[in-house]
Amino acid sequence: MEHNRIMDILILGAGYGGLRVAVELNTLLRDRRHQVQVTLVDQNPYHQIIQEFHLVATAAISKDDAAMALSHILERRDVRFRQGRVTSINVAGRRVSFVDGEALSYDYLVIALGSETSYANIPGAREHTIPLRTIDDAIHLRDHIFARYREAATTVNPQQRRILMTIAIIGAGYTGCQLAGELSAWAPELCRITGAPYDDVRIPLLEHSPLLLRHMGQWASDEAARVLDRRRVSVYLNTDVERVEAGVLHVSDNRMLRAGTLVWAGGVKAPDLLADSGLPTDETGRALVDRYLRVQDQARVFALGDCAHVPDSQGEAVPATASYAMRQGEHLARSLLADIEGQSPKMYEPMRLGEVVSLGPDEAVGNPLGGRIFGPAAVLLKKGIAQWYISTLR
Numbered sequence: 001m002e003h004n005r006i007m008d009i010l011i012l013g014a015g016y017g018g019l020r021v022a023v024e025l026n027t028l029l030r031d032r033r034h035q036v037q038v039t040l041v042d043q044n045p046y047h048q049i050i051q052e053f054h055l056v057a058t059a060a061i062s063k064d065d066a067a068m069a070l071s072h073i074l075e076r077r078d079v080r081f082r083q084g085r086v087t088s089i090n091v092a093g094r095r096v097s098f099v100d101g102e103a104l105s106y107d108y109l110v111i112a113l114g115s116e117t118s119y120a121n122i123p124g125a126r127e128h129t130i131p132l133r134t135i136d137d138a139i140h141l142r143d144h145i146f147a148r149y150r151e152a153a154t155t156v157n158p159q160q161r162r163i164l165m166t167i168a169i170i171g172a173g174y175t176g177c178q179l180a181g182e183l184s185a186w187a188p189e190l191c192r193i194t195g196a197p198y199d200d201v202r203i204p205l206l207e208h209s210p211l212l213l214r215h216m217g218q219w220a221s222d223e224a225a226r227v228l229d230r231r232r233v234s235v236y237l238n239t240d241v242e243r244v245e246a247g248v249l250h251v252s253d254n255r256m257l258r259a260g261t262l263v264w265a266g267g268v269k270a271p272d273l274l275a276d277s278g279l280p281t282d283e284t285g286r287a288l289v290d291r292y293l294r295v296q297d298q299a300r301v302f303a304l305g306d307c308a309h310v311p312d313s314q315g316e317a318v319p320a321t322a323s324y325a326m327r328q329g330e331h332l333a334r335s336l337l338a339d340i341e342g343q344s345p346k347m348y349e350p351m352r353l354g355e356v357v358s359l360g361p362d363e364a365v366g367n368p369l370g371g372r373i374f375g376p377a378a379v380l381l382k383k384g385i386a387q388w389y390i391s392t393l394r
């Protein structure tokens with residue numbers, strides 16, 4: 001450790017990965033006498049609990065339940081918070097620039113900037129669909145659905161009314177499936193509040209691959225399809241969205257689907273600023289890191305979570321999920337401490353803990369530790385994970 005000087009650890013992004021680095025570092029440094037300043041940066045003053053966004057979009061919970069104030073989380077932790085939008089990273093000069101023209105320097109840099117919506121170059125998708133990547137998106141979607149259903153309640157033309165009440169979801173990964181399940185459960189109450197007729201509710205879920213929840217395999221896809229079908233969600237597999245216009249999806253085989261609400265759940269990509277800053281990136285813009293989460297050829301620059309291409313022991317990139325981002329955050333906090341203390345950090349060994357995906361308030365499907373779980377047991381596990389997560393931030 002360099003003596004008589006405070007070491008600056010700068011963490012970009014207060015999401016699942018970056019916040020975990022900050023919280024764990026605070027715990028690890030507590031009883032040590034190192035001269036270290038940990039600074040956490042985010043464009044928002046809150047931590048987004050993205051896994052709950054489908055509940056915000058369906059009015060099951062409020063914004064505050066899915067966006068926790070960082071001032072509150074960091075209240076009793078020795079972590080400085082700087083709100084601001086990062087615009088570039090200057091690795092040679094060890095500086096990070098913000099949109100307001102200010103800059104911060106660092107000794108160690110952790111890049112945990114997550115991902116943003118990817119529209120896969122589909123014409124009209126960005127302009128005419130609503131994504132579900134930020135808390136503001138979730139609120140916008142909720143308000144949009146309310147407005148369409150209110151309009152439907154006073155629309156006499158039955159065809160026009162059905163279109164207004166159709167909520168089409170593009171992409172059946174966990175974002176699309178969780179939202180579809182929750183929307184169908186919300187529909188009766190939504191119709192009661194707005195006066196729209198329940199019989200006209202339509203929730204088509206479109207997926208270009210042959211599977212729902214593709215990363216979880218055939219059995220999970222079959223289980224999700226069984227549950228969603230019972231919930232009046234119409235699943236269309238092997239269906240490519242080719243073009244989007246206002247209220248219209250043009251899909252494979254020259255088919256067309258009209259809907260009052262078009263939700264984009266079709267994928268994410270790393271922020272452009274990584275490649276724009278000259279960092280080594282893969283073809284999807286994620287920072288290339290080694291098995292210590294260190295950005296290639298950079299001794300003190302690390303990346304993790306959705307914005308990093310983190311290799312497993314076979315060289316394959318580990319999945320972009322909250323649980324991986326958190327584990328990487330914990331690991332990196334220990335590695336940073338080791339480095340500061342002049343010890344060798346350990347290699348990051350990804351553990352496949354699995355996922356649990358809700359399909360409405362009382363259905364879920366999951367593959368914890370490679371097993372298969374569904375029904376009430378999966379619902380309980382999903383809720384337990386959500387509560388446990390919040391408890392780690394208190």
Ligand SMILES: Cc1cc2nc3c(=O)[nH]c(=O)nc-3n(C[C@H](O)[C@H](O)[C@H](O)COP(=O)(O)OP(=O)(O)OC[C@H]3O[C@@H](n4cnc5c(N)ncnc54)[C@H](O)[C@@H]3O)c2cc1C
Nearest residue numbers: 013015016017043050085086113114305306320321322325
């Ligand atoms: C709707 C939805 C549902 C999901 N459900 C699940 C689930 O059930 N289970 C699961 O495991 N995973 C789920 N995921 C994936 C999971 O949310 C991500 O893998 C996880 O958030 C990645 O963590 P991260 O720290 O890399 O990024 P994030 O958690 O996205 O954090 C990135 C942070 O960086 C900040 N930031 C970005 N750019 C800038 C900038 N230029 N300047 C300043 N700050 C910036 C953002 O504000 C954000 O706080 C879901 C994702 C979505 C979109």
